[in-house]
Amino acid sequence: MRTFRTFLAAMAVLTLVAVQPAAAQRRAPQPKTPERMYLDAMFENIKGTEIFDCVRLLSDSTLFQGRLCGSEGMRRAVDWVSSRYAEIGLQPLPGRPDYFLNFPTVCTEVTGPCSLTVEGRTCTWAKEWYAGGTSANGVAEAEIVFAGFGVSAPELGYDDYAGIDVRGKIVLIEGETPNTSRNDDTLRIWYPYTLHQYKVANAVAHGAIGMLYRWVPGPNNGYDPGFVYAYITDNLADTIFEGSGRDYDATIRQLRAKKRPASFATGKKARIQMTMTHREDAVGHNLLGMVRGSDPELCNEYVILSAHLDHLGMIPYHIAGANDNNSSTACLLAVAKALQASQVKPKRSVIFLSLDGEEAGLTGSLYLTAHPVIPPENVKLILNLEQVGIGEGFSVGYKYDSPEVIEYVKRANDQYVHRPLDFFPNRYVTRPRTDGAVFMKNGYPTVDFYAEGGISYYHEPRDNWEIQDPSTLQDVARALYWSVINAANAD
Numbered sequence: 001m002r003t004f005r006t007f008l009a010a011m012a013v014l015t016l017v018a019v020q021p022a023a024a025q026r027r028a029p030q031p032k033t034p035e036r037m038y039l040d041a042m043f044e045n046i047k048g049t050e051i052f053d054c055v056r057l058l059s060d061s062t063l064f065q066g067r068l069c070g071s072e073g074m075r076r077a078v079d080w081v082s083s084r085y086a087e088i089g090l091q092p093l094p095g096r097p098d099y100f101l102n103f104p105t106v107c108t109e110v111t112g113p114c115s116l117t118v119e120g121r122t123c124t125w126a127k128e129w130y131a132g133g134t135s136a137n138g139v140a141e142a143e144i145v146f147a148g149f150g151v152s153a154p155e156l157g158y159d160d161y162a163g164i165d166v167r168g169k170i171v172l173i174e175g176e177t178p179n180t181s182r183n184d185d186t187l188r189i190w191y192p193y194t195l196h197q198y199k200v201a202n203a204v205a206h207g208a209i210g211m212l213y214r215w216v217p218g219p220n221n222g223y224d225p226g227f228v229y230a231y232i233t234d235n236l237a238d239t240i241f242e243g244s245g246r247d248y249d250a251t252i253r254q255l256r257a258k259k260r261p262a263s264f265a266t267g268k269k270a271r272i273q274m275t276m277t278h279r280e281d282a283v284g285h286n287l288l289g290m291v292r293g294s295d296p297e298l299c300n301e302y303v304i305l306s307a308h309l310d311h312l313g314m315i316p317y318h319i320a321g322a323n324d325n326n327s328s329t330a331c332l333l334a335v336a337k338a339l340q341a342s343q344v345k346p347k348r349s350v351i352f353l354s355l356d357g358e359e360a361g362l363t364g365s366l367y368l369t370a371h372p373v374i375p376p377e378n379v380k381l382i383l384n385l386e387q388v389g390i391g392e393g394f395s396v397g398y399k400y401d402s403p404e405v406i407e408y409v410k411r412a413n414d415q416y417v418h419r420p421l422d423f424f425p426n427r428y429v430t431r432p433r434t435d436g437a438v439f440m441k442n443g444y445p446t447v448d449f450y451a452e453g454g455i456s457y458y459h460e461p462r463d464n465w466e467i468q469d470p471s472t473l474q475d476v477a478r479a480l481y482w483s484v485i486n487a488a489n490a491d
């Protein structure tokens with residue numbers, strides 16, 4: 001009997017279950033959860049193919065000409081990004097009339113033919129040389145003298161210029177210093193000698209008229225109206241050393257190992273021709289647009305997503321900087337579009353920050369930290385994007401004493417994206433190399449976000465849109481979208 005009753009009861013439950021769908025159909029649809037609304041906006045607005053098309057557009061050589069800070073090409077790129085901000089519907093920051101935070105800057109740019117010859121042979125652009133980003137206008141033609149790292153540090157018992165005469169000559173110099181220690185105090189001692197500006201100033205002080213600088217090209221360097229220079233590659237350094245009985249790489253290794261200069265006159269001649277214009281009254285442009293937070297009080301706190309838009313300009317030919325850093329600008333715009341489109345908004349306000357001058361020495365982020373547009377204590381988190389279009393995994397840098405900032409990214413990736421994730425704490429004792437490092441040094445809770453694990457090319461012509469990966473771009477933007485939401489809604 002008891003069994004039969006249990007059977008009847010079970011049948012009743014089953015009947016109820018069976019009629020459930022019909023009943024549910026008659027009821028009003030369940031309201032969407034906030035997560036569902038965020039997801040709908042994400043799927044609709046963060047699409048790898050669209051982000052890829054944006055990278056491709058920003059990599060256009062005619063329109064944007066490599067986006068050198070202070071140049072006409074960069075101004076057009078800034079105008080384009082600000083028009084995207086407006087289309088998306090971002091607001092200017094409180095009390096500001098528009099998105100622009102302009103700052104004064106200098107701008108040295110190529111405005112005519114540039115060339116390099118060694119022993120009468122015309123060298124091949126990119127394979128052997130690039131125009132000096134802040135070179136003087138003119139021609140330097142002279143013997144090449146190898147001057148190590150170009151460092152004169154008597155207090156450290158080290159002088160690359162001892163025993164050589166470079167007056168009226170062209171110096172061949174390697175970047176960085178002979179220091180190999182990672183100890184904080186030692187890094188601090190050598191720090192001033194790592195600066196490119198120092199290399200130029202010291203070469204000029206020793207009477208050199210030009211420089212072949214074995215380093216990646218860029219506009220972050222010192223300008224002297226009488227000093228013409230070019231960047232050179234390993235290939236050309238090897239060629240210049242040919243016949244000297246020395247090997248370039250071995251010489252640099254020995255300098256590092258023994259810290260004893262090995263400078264010498266190579267006996268070879270170079271002719272550097274640079275056609276440049278130098279302006280002291282150029283203008284840099286940071287852009288700030290905002291999605292206002294939904295909480296009446298927390299909306300006065302901010303999560304910032306930042307990416308530098310600038311690159312190297314024409315040196316003298318185009319380098320797109322597709323990965324560095326159009327990939328990041330394109331992801332930033334996709335996140336902005338999705339968040340603006342979402343039916344639910346995070347509690348804190350979210351600022352989308354397009355930075356200028358990163359390649360010229362982090363001038364845009366330095367200006368912003370020196371002239372804050374919102375109270376620094378109201379910044380909850382800065383997520384700075386660098387080179388995010390190639391790679392299987394993500395790499396997240398943070399300041400060693402604030403590991404809590406990585407949780408927002410970790411949770412976003414674990415829940416929605418599932419890419420391999422690496423974390424690296426940084427002490428930032430040496431030269432800051434990213435805008436993120438500038439923010440960290442100024443006390444802002446910051447993560448530097450990169451894609452990693454693929455073959456990418458840095459400051460050279462192969463950094464072009466063809467090798468950007470739409471699926472990586474999509475996952476980066478989605479991970480950052482959720483990281484922003486996590487931080488902006490955090491307790």
Ligand SMILES: [Zn+2]
Nearest residue numbers: 324325386387
């Ligand atoms: Zn970059």
